[in-house]
Amino acid sequence: MQNNIITRMGDGARVELSAEQVKADILVGTQDAADRGNIPELTPDELEALFDIFADTNRIVAVKPGKEVITTDDGASMTLIGDQADGGIDLPMSYMQSILAYERVCCADTAGVGHIDYSCKPVKPIINYEKQKYHSLNQATTVPLIYGTQPNLGLYFQPDGAFPNPSELLPAGKISEAREAQEAAAEQLRNDLVFIARNLYEVGCDGFNFDTVASAGDADFLAALQAIRELKEIAPKMAIELGMSSEFVLGLHGEITFDGELLAGMYPHDQVKMAEAVGADIFGPAVNVKTTKSIPWNLARAVTFVKETVKVAAIPVHPNVGMGVCGLPMYESPPIDCTTRAAKALVEIGKADGL
């Protein structure tokens, strides 16, 4: 073991820390997650295992043979044809070529596809094009092809949408008006989500990914939960993955309940029970990254939350391990040393069923 360990900060900047500092950051990180989520800290053995992952002097690490898990994604193959905003590399190729390359070159276990905007609202007017695209791609792929979209309730508020904007109403003290606007927008969002997923089901869609759920708070979460429950009735042969946007459901409404549970303030181990209740098949927790803290601190927090979520879950758990969540730096090109360490830690210590 080397004296100093090369790692990174939450914004991706490379830092060299002493072994004692890394151990201290890991400990404080797990304590922070335990305190916020009211869940157990990592055990001494798990803390040691996490330290060993950071102390490994190899640039890239990996899980042990036999510990491999399933990968699902939020349209990762589209990064081959996308641009900077999505970490894309702008290759002049089609959806078909990118999906098949992802299946046969990258050897992904599943492949995700969606509208390039990836939000729900823009899909509705072009649903026939999306149906055709999915159908064509699904005839060619062998791996499960999962259509993904973000509920993104924010797009339903003025000036982008039809509903009064809570971000303007709340500072003006119009609390009840802000709540009414969110409730009305959530109802429209739920209808749109069901419309899109039901249409894709009609062309043989095998999986649908509700991605970055609750990005606009508890009303956003409510719309997704209601849509999934309805879809499980009308599209029972289509798997549904529910991936979150952050570790904590923001209470922008504050009083929304679902099945008698207050949604605001839920952490991943509570969120997964909601996912199970509505019939979701895979749950994807997201744990925030603090850019001013080290990656050992951030990853310890993520593993602590994920471990508890997996422990209480009856369905597979695939932590979201993208830019700025679950121990990856908030950077559009996450360094490979951090990416592989997060994967190994979340699987071997967090016991994730997939990523």
Next chain:
Amino acid sequence: MSVAHIMAAGMGGIRTAGDLVAWMQLTQRMKITEAKEYVARKLGISVMDLTDEEVMHQVRQDLDIATLPMVADGSSGILAKCRIAELLDIELNSVNRFKSKLKL
């Protein structure tokens, strides 16, 4: 980033048995251990063999369920999925739709 995750922790897709285990998670809500054991039983191999390219290439070729490298005249796409659904004893929406159109 996605490729790094695949290399660090993924099962390997159709290069090994990744898609098969994924189908069990998606259609039966199986956790990773249960899904691997189920697929291994169906293939008649050990769980460790599921991610062994040297084993899985031949298994997939024999079952004709898509391999990497691709084999001329081998099944892939919806045809492979029809065979996989039967092999794993599961229902897939895409396969149901495809078969309903064939009406053979």
